[in-house]
Amino acid sequence: MTLPGEWEMVIGLEVHTELQTATKMFCGCANHFGSEPNTNVCPVCLGLPGSLPVLNERAVELAMAIGMALHCTIAPSTFHRKNYFYPDMPKDFQISQYDLPINKGGFLDLPDASRVSIERAHLEEDTGKSTHLGGTGRIHGAERSLVDYNRSGVPLVEIVSGPDIRSAAQARAYASELRGILIATGASDGRMEEGSMRIDANVSVRKAGEPFGTRCEIKNLNSLRSLVRAIDFEARRQIELIEGGGVVRQETRHWDENLGATSTMRTKEEAEDYRYFREPDLVDLAPDDAWQQRVRDGLPKMPAERRALLSARLTSSTEAQFDAVEVVIDLNLETYVHAALDAGVDPALALARAANELAGDIDNLGHLSSEGFCATLLMEQRGDLSATQAKTVLGEQLAHGGDPASIAASLGFERLSSESLEGTVATLIEQFPDEWARYREGDEKLAQFFIGQVMKVTKGQANGKLVVEQLQARR
Amino acid sequence: MSSPLRRDDVAHVAKLARLTLSSAELDMFTEQLGQVLEHANDMSSLNLEGVKPTAHPFELLNVVRADEIRASLDRDEVLAMAPDAQDGRFAVPRIMGEAP
Numbered sequence: 377m378t379l380p381g382e383w384e385m386v387i388g389l390e391v392h393t394e395l396q397t398a399t400k401m402f403c404g405c406a407n408h409f410g411s412e413p414n415t416n417v418c419p420v421c422l423g424l425p426g427s428l429p430v431l432n433e434r435a436v437e438l439a440m441a442i443g444m445a446l447h448c449t450i451a452p453s454t455f456h457r458k459n460y461f462y463p464d465m466p467k468d469f470q471i472s473q474y475d476l477p478i479n480k481g482g483f484l485d486l487p488d489a490s491r492v493s494i495e496r497a498h499l500e501e502d503t504g505k506s507t508h509l510g511g512t513g514r515i516h517g518a519e520r521s522l523v524d525y526n527r528s529g530v531p532l533v534e535i536v537s538g539p540d541i542r543s544a545a546q547a548r549a550y551a552s553e554l555r556g557i558l559i560a561t562g563a564s565d566g567r568m569e570e571g572s573m574r575i576d577a578n579v580s581v582r583k584a585g586e587p588f589g590t591r592c593e594i595k596n597l598n599s600l601r602s603l604v605r606a607i608d609f610e611a612r613r614q615i616e617l618i619e620g621g622g623v624v625r626q627e628t629r630h631w632d633e634n635l636g637a638t639s640t641m642r643t644k645e646e647a648e649d650y651r652y653f654r655e656p657d658l659v660d661l662a663p664d665d666a667w668q669q670r671v672r673d674g675l676p677k678m679p680a681e682r683r684a685l686l687s688a689r690l691t692s693s694t695e696a697q698f699d700a701v702e703v704v705i706d707l708n709l710e711t712y713v714h715a716a717l718d719a720g721v722d723p724a725l726a727l728a729r730a731a732n733e734l735a736g737d738i739d740n741l742g743h744l745s746s747e748g749f750c751a752t753l754l755m756e757q758r759g760d761l762s763a764t765q766a767k768t769v770l771g772e773q774l775a776h777g778g779d780p781a782s783i784a785a786s787l788g789f790e791r792l793s794s795e796s797l798e799g800t801v802a803t804l805i806e807q808f809p810d811e812w813a814r815y816r817e818g819d820e821k822l823a824q825f826f827i828g829q830v831m832k833v834t835k836g837q838a839n840g841k842l843v844v845e846q847l848q849a850r851r
Numbered sequence: 852m853s854s855p856l857r858r859d860d861v862a863h864v865a866k867l868a869r870l871t872l873s874s875a876e877l878d879m880f881t882e883q884l885g886q887v888l889e890h891a892n893d894m895s896s897l898n899l900e901g902v903k904p905t906a907h908p909f910e911l912l913n914v915v916r917a918d919e920i921r922a923s924l925d926r927d928e929v930l931a932m933a934p935d936a937q938d939g940r941f942a943v944p945r946i947m948g949e950a951p
């Protein structure tokens with residue numbers, strides 16, 4: 377979206393990510409999405425009196441991994457209580473890091489070469505989940521809310537960017553790159569639809585070169601699509617307000633995906649008073665060099681580096697290949713692609729099969745070995761399998777595993793080896809002498825006729841390119 | 852030296868803590884809390900140059916536990932403690948608005 381006149385957006389994002397630990401942040405309850413309600417709860421995460429929190433070592437390590445991937449400084453940090461009342465938070469305070477976060481001052485480089493600064497990435501605990509009932513009007517007073525505390529105390533890292541983002545598209549690129557990093561570090565599964573990654577956007581507008589305008593914080597952005605739509609809507613709303621002589625109030629706004637609009641949730645006139653104070657039940661956190669080094673040594677390659685490594689092996693750089701590289705990196709498919717390239721498969725073919733066939737059946741990758749992927753693509757490249765057959769053979773491996781050559785044989789694809797294709801073409805030439813004569817005289821359209829006939833005989837399993845080769849060889 | 856505690860401050864803190872205080876209670880707590888804060892203010896008379904802020908009397912750092920699952924509570928037992936429950940969840944009066 378282009379903004380009218382000299383207007384420019386100023387966006388900062390707060391990304392909350394649930395950490396993929398086995399247990400919660402301060403107790404040994406399972407950190408598991410989708411359990412029966414209130415089955416992963418204990419005195420600590422229910423906020424029962426007298427219970428004491430003990431910090432999860434793995435949560436600290438994942439937070440450090442995120443910080444390192446974002447070029448942050450790992451700093452000595454403390455925990456505070458953020459006090460407020462809401463039924464999904466049974467203690468009436470959330471334990472969070474306040475003035476001294478574990479990670480400070482980093483940056484994230486985006487694929488378009490822009491850099492977004494990271495102010496901090498701190499640890500905090502998630503709240504429970506409430507479901508609102510009512511509105512049925514059966515009995516007055518029947519309207520109520522139900523609370524499940526399975527999520528209460530699940531470890532989170534909140535990553536706060538600087539106000540460096542200037543468009544909804546850049547915000548999307550940032551969120552997407554960050555998501556890739558969170559997945560790569562093993563910190564998160566990146567599933568926005570399950571709420572394991574949640575985004576709040578701080579949006580303001582200004583005329584280029586002027587100081588920052590008043591910002592609004594938009595909540596409830598549950599997908600990258602919502603993020604883009606909400607930012608565009610909010611920037612336009614603020615510009616229209618200002619151009620109409622109004623003033624933007626600092627407030628929290630709620631994004632309604634169905635309405636495609638943001639609306640006031642609460643104003644910040646009464647500056648939020650959370651009465652932060654040090655959590656007396658937790659001691660300071662200051663990972664020493666040895667602990668930090670252990671985490672650093674365990675860090676895998678980040679998406680940017682993996683993208684560069686894969687792109688360097690491409691023989692041409694088309695838009696389609698660029699998109700395929702994105703998919704392959706995003707879904708962690710590059711082991712297959714690199715193996716195929718090592719085996720001499722054409723990069724375009726390897727990328728296409730990975731970004732389509734493998735990406736389309738991502739949950740079944742466990743059945744497909746790199747060797748099976750390479751062998752199938754080599755058979756296709758040699759012409760032993762048509763494109764359709766190669767896809768079928770890959771699909772079969774994804775569904776049930778197995779060896780590609782035997783699968784091709786069991787499906788009758790081996791009939792189409794070059795010898796049998798030769799036989800089929802020879803038979804057809806005898807069957808259609810007039811068409812063959814016209815083709816020999818130079819009527820190229822007849823090639824299509826013969827391909828059609830071959831396909832009919834082979835039930836669509838032949839490789840068109842090889843049929844033409846056969847025809848030309850006999851011309 | 853910070854300014855003495857005012858009655859308005861007490862009313863504000865009470866509101867944040869969801870406490871309804873009578874006028875007499877406001878007066879009482881303003882005086883009592885004021886004394887507590889004054890006591891803390893005594894620190895200001897000391898020379899604390901170069902003393903690091905501490906939140907703990909202990910020199911402890913990095914107290915962590917291994918990320919290992921331990922048994923959770925029995926749900927029936929948990930829900931039995933609540934005034935009301937429905938569908939395995941705690942039932943509470945309808946929540947107005949979103950969490951801050």
Ligand SMILES: [Zn+2]
Nearest residue numbers: 403405418421
């Ligand atoms: Zn627990």
